[in-house]
Amino acid sequence: MPDDHVPDPSPVPIGNPQADPTTRISLRFEDWLTVLSLAALACITMANVIVRYLTSESFAWTEEISIFLLVVLTMSAGSSAFVRRLHIRIELLADGGSPARQRRFALLTDSICLLFFIGLTVLLGRMALDEFNWGDTSPAIGVPTWWYSMWLPILSAVITLRLAGMVRRAWGAVR
Amino acid sequence: MIASLLFALFVVLMAVGVPVGIALGGAGTLAIALANPDTHWFGLMAVSQSFYAGLAKYPLLAIPMFVLVGSIFDRSGVAARLVRLAQSITGNGPGMLAIVAITVAMFLGGISGSGPACAAAVGAIMIGAMNRAGYPPAYSASVVAAGAATDILIPPSIAMIVYSVLVPQASVPALFAAGMLPGILAGIGLIIPSVWLARRHNMGAAARLEPRPPFWRSLFEAIPGLAAPVIILGGMRMGYFTPTEAAVVAVFYGLFIGIFIHRAMSWRDLFPIFREAGELSAVIMMIVTLAGIFAWSLSTLSIIDPITNAIVHSGLGQYGVLTLLILLLIVAGMFLDGISIFLIFVPLIQPVAMAFQWDLVWLGVVLTLMVAVGQFTPPVAVNLMVSSKIARIPMESTVPWVLWLVGGMLCSLVLVVLFPQIALWLPHSLGY
Numbered sequence: 001m002p003d004d005h006v007p008d009p010s011p012v013p014i015g016n017p018q019a020d021p022t023t024r025i026s027l028r029f030e031d032w033l034t035v036l037s038l039a040a041l042a043c044i045t046m047a048n049v050i051v052r053y054l055t056s057e058s059f060a061w062t063e064e065i066s067i068f069l070l071v072v073l074t075m076s077a078g079s080s081a082f083v084r085r086l087h088i089r090i091e092l093l094a095d096g097g098s099p100a101r102q103r104r105f106a107l108l109t110d111s112i113c114l115l116f117f118i119g120l121t122v123l124l125g126r127m128a129l130d131e132f133n134w135g136d137t138s139p140a141i142g143v144p145t146w147w148y149s150m151w152l153p154i155l156s157a158v159i160t161l162r163l164a165g166m167v168r169r170a171w172g173a174v175r
Numbered sequence: 176m177i178a179s180l181l182f183a184l185f186v187v188l189m190a191v192g193v194p195v196g197i198a199l200g201g202a203g204t205l206a207i208a209l210a211n212p213d214t215h216w217f218g219l220m221a222v223s224q225s226f227y228a229g230l231a232k233y234p235l236l237a238i239p240m241f242v243l244v245g246s247i248f249d250r251s252g253v254a255a256r257l258v259r260l261a262q263s264i265t266g267n268g269p270g271m272l273a274i275v276a277i278t279v280a281m282f283l284g285g286i287s288g289s290g291p292a293c294a295a296a297v298g299a300i301m302i303g304a305m306n307r308a309g310y311p312p313a314y315s316a317s318v319v320a321a322g323a324a325t326d327i328l329i330p331p332s333i334a335m336i337v338y339s340v341l342v343p344q345a346s347v348p349a350l351f352a353a354g355m356l357p358g359i360l361a362g363i364g365l366i367i368p369s370v371w372l373a374r375r376h377n378m379g380a381a382a383r384l385e386p387r388p389p390f391w392r393s394l395f396e397a398i399p400g401l402a403a404p405v406i407i408l409g410g411m412r413m414g415y416f417t418p419t420e421a422a423v424v425a426v427f428y429g430l431f432i433g434i435f436i437h438r439a440m441s442w443r444d445l446f447p448i449f450r451e452a453g454e455l456s457a458v459i460m461m462i463v464t465l466a467g468i469f470a471w472s473l474s475t476l477s478i479i480d481p482i483t484n485a486i487v488h489s490g491l492g493q494y495g496v497l498t499l500l501i502l503l504l505i506v507a508g509m510f511l512d513g514i515s516i517f518l519i520f521v522p523l524i525q526p527v528a529m530a531f532q533w534d535l536v537w538l539g540v541v542l543t544l545m546v547a548v549g550q551f552t553p554p555v556a557v558n559l560m561v562s563s564k565i566a567r568i569p570m571e572s573t574v575p576w577v578l579w580l581v582g583g584m585l586c587s588l589v590l591v592v593l594f595p596q597i598a599l600w601l602p603h604s605l606g607y
Contacts, residue, residue: 045423
């Protein structure tokens, strides 16, 4: 029998088929952070299942690390998703009309995002500083909570810088 | 005053194309600052705290894991073998390929939990095959998009995980069980109009000459794929795994069959797959956590109670309110994706549902069904966008076909609304 039995699945496009916008710092940085934290999350959870079945013990303390990785994953992949314009939005008005109009809308929406993340970075920084001053320790592992929360303003600053780059490019395109 | 400003600002931000999460978070932040002019930092520390608290939640871990399952199984070569098996059962009569596309999409719905990913996997195989068999591309794209929409009803479902995060009284296993029969009903609601359309327009004449694939060999090759939902749903049902653990077991199982059994992907594909899944989940989780800021400002402005009271005592009765709600959500669904709709509307709908003593699990299924319809209702239809791109046709050209399918699925929605037992029978008899 000829081996044409299994249909040849046409290749499914992986990821965003459009080329990434050129950025001064390569998006590979966020991509690696995303891939590594997601892979670590999968491995930790899988290890938890295996250990529980082999030893009927569970290591609950991994939950704390998983939550931390979840935060890192969201912030880093959220950052590259801004640059690749993957975040969900209503495109009806912003992506209609002439290219010049689209560029003006891009400048407007990117600036609003930038303003929001500047504020959020400051607030998250303040929150991490509070946690540092209070000196609480985490419930499961017992490390200071600011070890976790200090990464929030840092990752939020990464998003802010990406958005600043987008605004700069949008400004250049409008002028 | 501040409340109307909150909503007005939110609507304006959304309309100009600001990402949903930023529109929610930005409007919420401004409302908090205006409501607390005299307090320390204008009360804005609540913004960073609810951002962190909204993100650092263990139940959210289910989202990236199920997104990853979907991304992996889409490329594991499972879909192609399931199509082969379905074809060996249905043969090549008129409209049979449409049945194949819908049933395979439904079956993949038992593995992955997001519609557009399923539309890409099924569309990549079925749209080409249906073109060769003589179906119009616009029809094929409509059928694939609609079939993939059942994905978020048939467990596992990312939309339902998000609903459970918002409404903790409705547990994930109960929602998953409740989605099963309505999901199958929705599939039947799609199969009937698709076959009728195919027969009326005499489509697929070219396919009748093709040989039927041999049944036993197709079955044998499809076994690894057929086993996946058994592992996920069976493992959860038997209490072996929590939903998150079931997802992670499916991740490793999918990688194993994709790389070693079907050899449809290589180690080098892992990086783009993980990156794509990571970004997709981040887009969802970003909205979830930023919507927390919006919800917090709503709760401190104490405007939900008066609105709820006004709705409950409006004299419309519960079916009147439900009808209005469905119409409102269908309109919203034309412009927004399902998860954003949940995050915006569920905090407002939940108190109304409590007042009318609606079952929250049933409500979750009804809302998910509406979101599923929205996934293939133009002008904004995520699934239809994916399948039209694969079929290389403009999305507008699908309208004459897809509206029949929208009608079919709305009939299933009406049945689930009128007979809540369709959704609730399975979770009750399983004891959730």
